[in-house]
C-alpha cells in the first residue's frame with residue numbers, strides 16, 4: 001500500500017471515528033406509545049421507527065393493542081401519573097389540551113419555527129397541536145372517517161350496486177343477504193359502533209345537524225325529529241351485521257370484506273391500509289366510496305404525537321428529531337402510503353398515492369372551503385374525552401339492546417352529552 005493511500009485511509013478512519021463519537025454523543029432513545037398493531041398500521045409504525053433509527057437514535061416500541069386507542073390511553077395515564085412518561089404518545093384532538101393543562105407536555109416551538117410548521121399546516125390543524133400558542137404535539141396524517149369499503153366481486157355476485165345513499169345501502173344489503181353474503185362487516189366495540197353512528201348522523205342529518213348535535217352537543221338537536229331518523233337508520237344497519245360481530249377487531253371485519261365473506265364495511269381509511277397490505281388494488285379488488293349520503297362532507301381524524309417533558313438531554317434531542325422527521329415530506333409520503341391516510345403537510349406531492357387518497361386529498365380541501373369538514377367524535381376530534389366516553393357508551397347500549405326504544409336512547413344520549 002502506498003504511503004499516500006495509507007494516509008488517506010488513516011484520515012478516513014479518524015473522520016469516521018469522530019462521526020461515531022458525534023452520533024453517540026447525540027444519540028438518544030425515543031419511547032413511542034401507539035396502538036398501530038394491525039397489518040397496515042404496523043408497517044406504518046415501522047416506517048417511523050426506521051426514520052428515527054436512521055438519525056442514530058434508538059426506538060423503544062410502546063405498542064398497546066386495541067383499535068381506537070382506549071386501552072392505550074388507560075396505560076398512558078398510569079405511566080404519566082407514576083412520573084414515567086414516554087417521549088411521545090398518540091394523543092389527538094381536544095385531549096391534547098387536557099394533557100397540556102396537566103403541565104406534562106414539552107414545548108416544541110423551536111422545532112416548529114425551524115421547520116416552518118405554521119406555514120406547512122392548515123391553520124385548523126396547527127391550532128389543535130398548540131396549547132397557549134405553543135406546539136405541544138406534531139400531526140402525522142389526515143384520516144377520513146366517512147368511508148364505505150366494498151368488495152366488487154361480492155356485489156357482482158349479489159347483483160347489487162355500491163350505494164350512494166341510505167336507501168340504496170339497504171337495497172344493496174338485502175341483495176347481499178339473499179346471495180348468502182354478510183352485508184355489513186362490523187366489529188362490536190363502542191368506537192366502531194360510533195364510527196357507524198356518526199356516518200349515519202352525517203348522511204341522514206347532514207353537516208349542520210352533525211355539528212349542532214355532535215360537536216356543539218345542543219340539547220334540542222339531540223332530541224329532534226332528525227335524531228329519531230338517525231337512530232332508527234343506525235339500528236337498522238345492525239340487522240345486516242352477523243352475530244359474531246360483538247368484540248371483533250376492526251381489521252378482522254376488514255378481512256371479511258377482503259375475502260368476500262362480507263360485502264361492505266363502514267370504517268375510516270386505516271381500513272385501506274389492510275387492503276393494501278393484503279396486496280389488493282383499489283378500484284379493482286376493492287372499492288372506496290364516501291359513506292352513504294356523505295360525499296360532500298369529510299369527517300376528519302388527525303393522528304398526532306404529543307411530546308412529553310423529558311429530563312435526559314440526549315433523549316430530548318431524539319424527541320425533537322422525531323418531531324422534525326414526522327413533518328418531513330419523505331416521512332409523510334412513506335407513512336401515509338402504508339397507513340391509508342393522506343399527508344397533513346400542505347402542498348405534498350400525491351403522485352405515488354392511489355385514487356382513494358387523491359379523492360380524500362381533494363375533498364379535504366373542498367370541504368374546508370364549504371364548511372362541511374367536520375371532526376370525528378368517534379376518534380377523539382370533537383368533544384372532551386369525558387363527554388365522548390359517555391356518549392359512546394349510550395350509543396353502544398342502544399345498538400346492543402333489544403329493548404331500548406329510540407326515544408329512550410335519545411334521552412340517554414342527550415344526558416350523556418352533558419357530561420363534563
Ligand code: GAL
Nearest residue numbers: 066067068069270301303379
Ligand atoms: C383511530 C386512529 C387510527 C387508527 C384507528 C384504528 O383512532 O386515529 O390511526 O389506528 O383508530 O385503530
